Amino acid sequence: MLSFDEVLKNLTAKKRTSSLLMGNGFSMSYDKDIFSYNALFNFIASKDDALINKLFGAIKTKNFELVMQQLDTTISLLNAFDADDDLKKQIVNAAEHLKKGLLDSIQQLHPEHVFKMAEEKSAICAKFLSFFLATGGHIFSTNYDLLLYWVLMRQAVPDAIDGFGRELLNAQELALGKQEAEWSGLVWGPNTDKQNVHYLHGALHIFDSGKDILKEQYDSAGYILENIKTRLNDGIYPVFVTAGNGDEKLNHIMHNRYLTHCYEELSKVDGSVVTFGFNFGPYDEHIIEALNKAAHAQSKKPPKLWSIYIGVYSQADADHIESIRHKFHCKVQIFDAKTANVWCEN
Incomplete structure (x- = not known):
């Protein structure tokens, strides 16, 4: 079984765009007492x-x-x-x-706020994530929690773009010199052409107002979890996919424009994909389907998925991947996820 360092060496030697697909194991490796x-x-x-x-x-x-x-x-x-x-x-x-x-x-x-996360853990995780973005790759997560968002924000990870931004609300009045610039909250849309961070199943901080996809943020009113709690108390819920099987999940995804965009980006991912904490269980057929669409690109030029490196924690996990290897339409390799050092150095 490959180590994570060997995976990185392989990808670096091929000078290939590399993307990351994360599941609940990413959060469990931070704290299994919270996120399992x-x-x-x-x-x-x-x-x-x-x-x-x-x-x-x-x-x-x-x-x-x-x-x-x-x-x-x-x-x-x-x-x-x-x-x-x-x-x-x-x-x-x-x-x-x-x-x-x-x-x-x-x-x-959830940890109360971003500063409850140890600086050392946050910095090590940022280094792990940065490798993929530096190759021109994407980060895909199926997790609902805020850990990924917090690390990207706290460490100011270069080139991490989630598609959200602010829109000028009074362009005409500003041009006439009648008003100061007024900006919207964080809405999804201004940076979608450069988006490389995707929450495939939604997340705690992403809301659908019916008109716009909004990102909850810190403000003078309190920490982000406090703001999320206020929304929950008002009966406003995040973009959040919890359907049981892959077909139901895909149906939910296709009825939300943010989720559809993220899924389509996975469906045309380029180069290689590395998975961490994602076990391709019986409810993940829609993810395999997206990866196979990327592998079936007609051209031999980018974008096209050539290989996937799947991280496993045990022999049972490895046996499971071997049993479904035939479902993937690209080259599959397995590596020891415990060697990835996502949150701490060995």
């Missing part, structure tokens, strides 16, 4: 929410995605058999309640 599914389950269980406890008890799992998949399947079956509308409404409400519980738990478990 078991930690989230245990936290929600401690809230003694009768409906959520009933759902997990009935399906006998701690896996949120599996519960969501079962609920989605149940709704589809009820629709197919023209079941009672009240029953369907109960299931839909249960699914929404679970999403809210998951979102609230992530927000409450």
